[in-house]
Amino acid sequence: MEVSLFHAALQGLLNLLHLKVFLAMLIGVSIGTFTAVAPQGLGMPLVYAILLPVVIRWEPVTGIALLIGASSVSAICAAYLPVLFGIPGGAGSQATVLDGYPMGKRGEARRALGASFMAGGMGCVIGTLTLLVALPAARPLIYLMGSPELFVVMLWGLSMVAVLAGRRPIKGLIAAAFGLLLATIGQQAQSGIMRFVFDQMYLLDGISISIIALALFGIPSALDLALTKLGVEQQAAPLKGSLLDGIKDTLREWWLVVRCSFVGVWIGIVPGLGSQVVDWLAYGHAAQTCKGARETFGKGDVRGVIAPESANDAKDGGDLITTLLLGFPQGVVTALFIVALLAWGFVPGPEMVKKNADLIYSIIWIQGISGIFGTLVGFVLAKQLAKLAEVRYTFMVPIIFIFVLMGAFSANRDPVDLLVVVSFGILGYFMRRFGYPRPAMILGLVLGDLMEKYLYRSMASYGFSWLTRPAVIVLLILATISFALTLRGRLKETR
Amino acid sequence: MTFRDRPFKISLALGALWVCFFPASVFSQAPFYQGKTIAIVQGRDPGGTGDMRVRAVLPFLQKHIPGNPTIVNEYMPGGGSRKAANHVYKSVRPDGLTIGNASAGMVSLAVLGEKGVLYDLDKFIYLGSPYSSYHGVFVTRKEAGLSSIEKLRAASGIRVGGQSVGFSTYNEGRLFAYVLGLKEPKFVTGYSGAELDPALIRGEIDARANSADTVVRRSPDWLNKGLVDFHAILEIPKGEKHARFAHLPELESFAKSDIDRKLVILQRAFRVTGQPFFLPPGTPKDRVDILQEAFRKAYKDPAFHKEYKKLTADDPTPLMPEDHERAIREIPREREVMELFKKLVGAGPLPAR
Numbered sequence: 001m002e003v004s005l006f007h008a009a010l011q012g013l014l015n016l017l018h019l020k021v022f023l024a025m026l027i028g029v030s031i032g033t034f035t036a037v038a039p040q041g042l043g044m045p046l047v048y049a050i051l052l053p054v055v056i057r058w059e060p061v062t063g064i065a066l067l068i069g070a071s072s073v074s075a076i077c078a079a080y081l082p083v084l085f086g087i088p089g090g091a092g093s094q095a096t097v098l099d100g101y102p103m104g105k106r107g108e109a110r111r112a113l114g115a116s117f118m119a120g121g122m123g124c125v126i127g128t129l130t131l132l133v134a135l136p137a138a139r140p141l142i143y144l145m146g147s148p149e150l151f152v153v154m155l156w157g158l159s160m161v162a163v164l165a166g167r168r169p170i171k172g173l174i175a176a177a178f179g180l181l182l183a184t185i186g187q188q189a190q191s192g193i194m195r196f197v198f199d200q201m202y203l204l205d206g207i208s209i210s211i212i213a214l215a216l217f218g219i220p221s222a223l224d225l226a227l228t229k230l231g232v233e234q235q236a237a238p239l240k241g242s243l244l245d246g247i248k249d250t251l252r253e254w255w256l257v258v259r260c261s262f263v264g265v266w267i268g269i270v271p272g273l274g275s276q277v278v279d280w281l282a283y284g285h286a287a288q289t290c291k292g293a294r295e296t297f298g299k300g301d302v303r304g305v306i307a308p309e310s311a312n313d314a315k316d317g318g319d320l321i322t323t324l325l326l327g328f329p330q331g332v333v334t335a336l337f338i339v340a341l342l343a344w345g346f347v348p349g350p351e352m353v354k355k356n357a358d359l360i361y362s363i364i365w366i367q368g369i370s371g372i373f374g375t376l377v378g379f380v381l382a383k384q385l386a387k388l389a390e391v392r393y394t395f396m397v398p399i400i401f402i403f404v405l406m407g408a409f410s411a412n413r414d415p416v417d418l419l420v421v422v423s424f425g426i427l428g429y430f431m432r433r434f435g436y437p438r439p440a441m442i443l444g445l446v447l448g449d450l451m452e453k454y455l456y457r458s459m460a461s462y463g464f465s466w467l468t469r470p471a472v473i474v475l476l477i478l479a480t481i482s483f484a485l486t487l488r489g490r491l492k493e494t495r
Numbered sequence: 496m497t498f499r500d501r502p503f504k505i506s507l508a509l510g511a512l513w514v515c516f517f518p519a520s521v522f523s524q525a526p527f528y529q530g531k532t533i534a535i536v537q538g539r540d541p542g543g544t545g546d547m548r549v550r551a552v553l554p555f556l557q558k559h560i561p562g563n564p565t566i567v568n569e570y571m572p573g574g575g576s577r578k579a580a581n582h583v584y585k586s587v588r589p590d591g592l593t594i595g596n597a598s599a600g601m602v603s604l605a606v607l608g609e610k611g612v613l614y615d616l617d618k619f620i621y622l623g624s625p626y627s628s629y630h631g632v633f634v635t636r637k638e639a640g641l642s643s644i645e646k647l648r649a650a651s652g653i654r655v656g657g658q659s660v661g662f663s664t665y666n667e668g669r670l671f672a673y674v675l676g677l678k679e680p681k682f683v684t685g686y687s688g689a690e691l692d693p694a695l696i697r698g699e700i701d702a703r704a705n706s707a708d709t710v711v712r713r714s715p716d717w718l719n720k721g722l723v724d725f726h727a728i729l730e731i732p733k734g735e736k737h738a739r740f741a742h743l744p745e746l747e748s749f750a751k752s753d754i755d756r757k758l759v760i761l762q763r764a765f766r767v768t769g770q771p772f773f774l775p776p777g778t779p780k781d782r783v784d785i786l787q788e789a790f791r792k793a794y795k796d797p798a799f800h801k802e803y804k805k806l807t808a809d810d811p812t813p814l815m816p817e818d819h820e821r822a823i824r825e826i827p828r829e830r831e832v833m834e835l836f837k838k839l840v841g842a843g844p845l846p847a848r
Contacts, residue, residue, distance in 0.1 A: 045542030053550060056805050143697045189685040191842040192660035194610070201581065201611050204574045271689045327713050328689040332542040339547060342712065342808035351715065413569060453685045460683040461654055461699045 005357065009132075012361025015061045016369070024062045025366060028069020029373045033381070035070070036077035044071050045332040052336055056343040061362050063340060068366045071333055072124060073374030075313045079116035079305070080385055083109055085400045086221030087407065088213045092275040092312035095283035097217045098439055099297060099304025106300060107241070110382060114246020115302050116309040117378035119257055122250065123310035124371025126261035127268070127317025132364050134321055135353065142322055145270050148466035149475060151454035154447050156479035157277070159486065160284030161440045172440040175431065179444025182207065183452070190456045202416045209276050209445055211408050211417055212424050216438045218404040219425025224432070226397045243379055249302045256286060256303060257310045264311030268318020271328050275315060276446050282311030284443065288486055298439070313371065320367065324348050324360055527782065529562030531592060535772075536569050536583055538576030538597040544807055546570075548625045548770055549596050551803040551811070555793035560785060575600035575661065577611045580773075584614035589775040591782030594622065596772050599663060603765040606826055607837055618776040620783050621819040622790045624769030625803060628812035630707035630737040631664070631729040633671040633746075634717070639701045642724050644675065644744075651678040656691050656700030660684060663766065666840040667729060668704040670762055673845050674749050675727060680845065696722065707737045708809055729759070731766045751848065757832045758839060764826040769814055771823075787816040 016022070035047055047070060055063035081087040082097035083104045096116060103112035145153075161176040185196045186206030197203045250257060260282040267278045286307035287293045297304045319330040327348040329335035338348055346352055346359065353360055391399075408421040431438050458466040466472060535553070539545045546568070553566050571579040576597035583595035605616040635641040641650055655672055657665035665684060672680045683700050692714060694700050707728065710717060717723045718739075728743040730736065737743075750756040772790065774783060793799055794813035803811040814822065838846045 045540065049542040049546055049550065052547065053802070053806060143693055146694070146697055146699050187659075187661075189659035193842075199610065201574050201578050204577075204611060205572070271687070271693055322689075326693070328692065330689065332540065335544075336542055336547075338713075339544075339806065339808060343805045347712065347715065349713070349716065412572065414571070414573075456685060457683055457694075457699070460681060 008357030009361045009364075011358035012363075013365050015358060015362040016065070016365055018061075021062050021065045024058075024065040025069040025370050025373070028066040029073045029370055029377060031066075032070040032073030032370075032374065033077045033377055036074045036080065044074055045336070047074075048333055048336040052340060056340055060341075060344040060346070060359065063344070064359075064363055065366050065370075067337060067340060068363060069370040069373075071337075072313075072316055072367055072370045073377070075316065076117060076120035076124060076309075076371065076374040077378050077381075078312070079113060079120070079309060081403070083112045083116065083305075084385065085218070085396070085403060087218040087400065087403050088210075092279050092315065093308070094210075094213045094217075094442070095279040095308040095439070096305055098283065099299070099301050101217075101221060102298070102300030103302065103305065108245075108300070110243050111241035111246040111249070111302065112305050113382040113385070114243035114379070115249045115305050116246070117243075117375050117382065118247045118250035119306040119310040120313040120378070121371055121375030122254075122257050123261045123264060123313035124316065124374070125368055126258060126310075127265050127314035128364055128368035128371065129317075130262070130265045130314070131317040131320050131367065132361075135325055135360065135364075142269055142271070142326060144471060146469075147454045147457035147461065148469055148472045150270065151451060151458055152472055152475040152479060154451045154454060156475070156482060157281050157284065157447050158443065158451070159479060159483045160281070160288060161443055168435050168437065171434075171436045175436045175438065175441040176444035179441040179446075180448040181444075182212070182441075183445050183448025189453065190460075202414070206449075207420060208412075208417070209442075211421055212445060213442055214404055214407055215421040215424035216428035216431070216442065218400060218407075219421070220429040220432045222397050222400040222404070223425070223429050225393045225400075243382055246302065250306055253303055253306050256290065256306055259289075260286065260307045260311040261314035264314030265318035265321075267311070268315040268330065269321050270318075271322060271330065275312075275331065277450070278311050278315050279308035280439070280443050280446055282307045283439070288482065298437075317367065320363065324363065325350065325353060327352075526562030527591070528560050528564040528785070530564070531562070532565040532567060533560075533591075534567055534569050534593050536571055536579050536587070536593060536595050538571055538573070538579030538595070538601065540572045541568070541570050545596075545598060545770060547806040548803070551799065551806045552625050552772075552790075552793055554802070555796045555799045556789055559789040559792040559796070561789075574611050575604060577601065577604060577613075580605075580619075581611075581613040583773065583775050584619070587775050589777035589779075591774065591778050591786060594772055594774060594786070595619075596770060598770060599765055599768055600661070601771065602768045602823065602826070603663075603666075604661075606765070606828065607833060615776075616823060619771075620774040620776065620778055621816055621823060622772035622774065622786055623794060623816045623819045624771050624814040625794070626809070626812045627732070627767050627769040627814040627822075628735060629729075629731040629766050630735075630740065631667045631671075631704050631731075632707045632710060632740060632743065633668070633675065633702065633704050633726045633728075634695075634710070634723040635702040635726065636695050636698065636700075637722055637724060638698065641701070641726075644726060644749075647726060648676050648678065653677055653680045653702055654683050654700045655680050656686055656694055656703045657682060657684045658686055658688065658691070660842045661840065664688075664704055664706075666762065668702075669839055669845065670758065671704050671727060671729070671746060672702075673839055673848070674746055674755055674759060676749070676751075676848070682842075684842075707740050711739050712808060729762070731763045733763060754832060754835060755848070757827060757829065758836055761827050761832060761836055764822065767814070768819065768822050768826075769812075771819060791815055 031047060035044060055066055075092055078093035079096050079100060082093060083100035086097055086101035088094035088097045100112045161172050185203055187194050187204050263282045263285060264278050286303055287297045290303050319334050322328050322330055323334045329338050341348055346356055405418060408417045428438055535549060537549060557563055557566050571582055579595055580597050580601045587593040605612045641647045655668050657668045686694060691703050695703055725743055727746050728740050729746045747756055747759045750759060800811055835846060
């Protein structure tokens with residue numbers, strides 16, 4: 001039976017006012033927090049797969065509280081590893097390492113964590129509000145973004161290389177080009193041709209982006225500490241700054257949080273973009289638009305933490321728009337969430353929005369409330385965990401290596417992953433040593449596969465006529481303006 | 496203590512009495528699997544539908560294997576399950592403590608002689624599959640105006656969307672296009688499952704193949720609002736009608752020649768193998784017997800059917816171990832048909848009919 005949206009929203013909230021629903025949400029939040037700090041192999045997909053047979057026996061709202069509680073929080077709390085150890089978190093929390101770790105090294109770990117949790121919490125709330133407002137009307141937007149439009153957006157994203165390259169544009173281009181080359185490894189989806197596979201089964205599906213990111217940032221951090229700090233300075237920088245400083249930073253940069261949150265929501269809405277892209281695009285956007293970013297980003301600018309974290313947490317709201325409104329999963333986690341809904345007898349899609357609006361709003365309320373809980377949990381734990389930044393380097397270096405190697409191995413339990421992580425770790429060290437920006441390489445790697453896919457599909461579906469589509473023309477103009485402004489800024493600097 | 500000591504003589508006498516009155520407790524053996532751990536090596540990432548199908552079986556397997564061993568999952572994605580199948584074939588000790596589970600791709604890749612296959616399909620020992628039945632439908636978007644087979648055949652350059660080359664739904668899209676006799680179709684590939692439906696409705700593609708059950712469950716709008724036209728169905732196994740699409744003509748009815756028919760039969764043979772559980776060659780027969788019997792009981796357990804439906808939103812259509820072995824053995828292997836099938840499911844234009 002269809003009811004007014006207001007009544008549905010109210011009923012949705014009333015559905016949550018039961019002790020067991022509240023407890024389920026808290027348990028979910030705890031599980032999500034644990035998953036966030038565990039090595040990469042224990043990700044949300046595995047957690048969902050383990051929980052699903054249990055929760056589908058529960059009442060729907062209770063089960064949803066557990067599942068959404070876990071997934072909404074795991075992104076918020078994923079900043080521990082990047083800030084404290086210089087190890088990229090899971091997909092969506094990799095770019096945080098660029099500024100989070102330098103902040104941690106100079107004793108501002110609490111400030112960085114405070115900023116990341118606050119940004120994550122705000123991003124989650126913005127994503128939830130967008131979900132609330134957009135759900136009845138998001139359908140046209142989802143269908144608007146086709147392969148041609150997405151190709152142009154990815155091209156726009158690649159222009160961020162100019163910013164991420166810092167003062168070394170040529171080296172940035174080389175790093176990005178290398179990332180694009182790495183993206184070609186594997187069996188090409190459109191033609192089935194094996195590229196750079198060398199008859200190795202390991203390379204058939206390409207090299208995992210998560211493992212490369214882990215290696216490029218985690219190992220050089222540890223090597224750097226080992227080679228420069230041991231024997232020279234045994235004590236870490238004393239802790240300064242506080243969680244409150246980080247919270248204030250985030251509130252001061254509220255407009256950045258809003259912009260990056262909308263980037264995250266948009267990436268969540270569009271099918272096929274994936275969570276690998278969200279933090280890099282948000283970071284690149286912040287680097288392009290924030291004042292003085294060129295000088296400070298990559299060296300411990302708190303805005304470089306705020307941008308990716310707000311986008312990453314807002315993305316969940318976007319994911320749910322597509323999942324609930326159209327029944328399209330955006331990844332394994334949302335696919336399993338759909339399985340759970342089907343097990344409870346609900347079919348995600350427009351009919352569910354009409355007939356089970358109160359349940360939809362329960363999901364929305366849970367998403368927002370668990371995000372706030374997750375932020376609070378983060379604050380409570382951060383103060384103690386930040387003290388890890390004071391641990392002597394002689395202990396920190398082996399811990400970082402263990403985390404990196406465990407994270408790499410536990411993903412696929414393949415010993416070749418260890419070889420890959422060591423190789424790319426050494427590459428990352430020399431890239432850092434000789435000034436080749438690693439973010440540019442990661443951006444090339446992340447965007448390369450997507451660009452090829454969208455360009456291929458655009459040409460196969462439309463020939464060259466896709467260039468005359470109105471949305472494509474608008475996006476091309478915007479991308480050109482953005483690139484021209486970036487170039488102008490660089491030319492001004494060099495004069 | 497010596498034989499002459501009285502306590503020793505008493506102990507010996509009591510022991511002899513015990514053996515006479517309670518021989519079973521002396522001569523019985525604990526089941527082999529008691530206290531053991533069985534690893535299921537899955538050729539996929541955790542969390543997908545394939546993983547949920549396996550998880551649905553596991554509690555019942557544990558229940559029906561004498562000794563109730565612990566069963567754990569290991570994940571080894573890569574190469575369309577080739578990595579996991581290679582590992583089970585070559586690297587795993589054949590002691591009955593490691594079971595492989597792979598997608599249907601494991602079968603088709605081996606039969607078609609694709610690269611990277613280091614296992615012999617006929618040497619594995621099969622333990623059945625939790626599902627074997629499948630219905631594929633070929634749909635076009637309503638706005639394309641292809642409301643009949645005649646219009647479908649008359650139109651040129653129909654854009655058929657699919658996932659990656661080699662993916663089973665991509666193969667079926669190509670097969671439908673070939674057997675239905677589409678004129679110069681264009682194949683737009685590289686979509687994920689979630690992207691294909693928006694692409695169809697948006698008009699980026701005109702047609703796609705899809706699972707009938709997925710359409711009914713996930714896209715009721717297509718049926719209720721008539722957003723698409725349905726043209727044909729591939730029944731696996733042949734003759735098993737789908738409740739909702741029983742009126743659709745079966746694909747094989749469009750076959751013009753014997754070789755067309757054999758192509759359809761080959762695709763059916765690949766699909767009917769479902770999601771095989773298998774043991775490495777050389778596993779001792781007594782353990783094979785135990786596991787095959789346990790799988791039979793698990794598949795027949797009514798509680799398994801309920802659990803499977805809850806976890807996957809589909810009804811199970813299990814294939815028993817002996818039927819599975821037969822299905823693998825009976826896959827047509829005629830060279831001419833396989834060569835044509837390889838061209839059919841490749842990336843180039845469809846072969847001439």
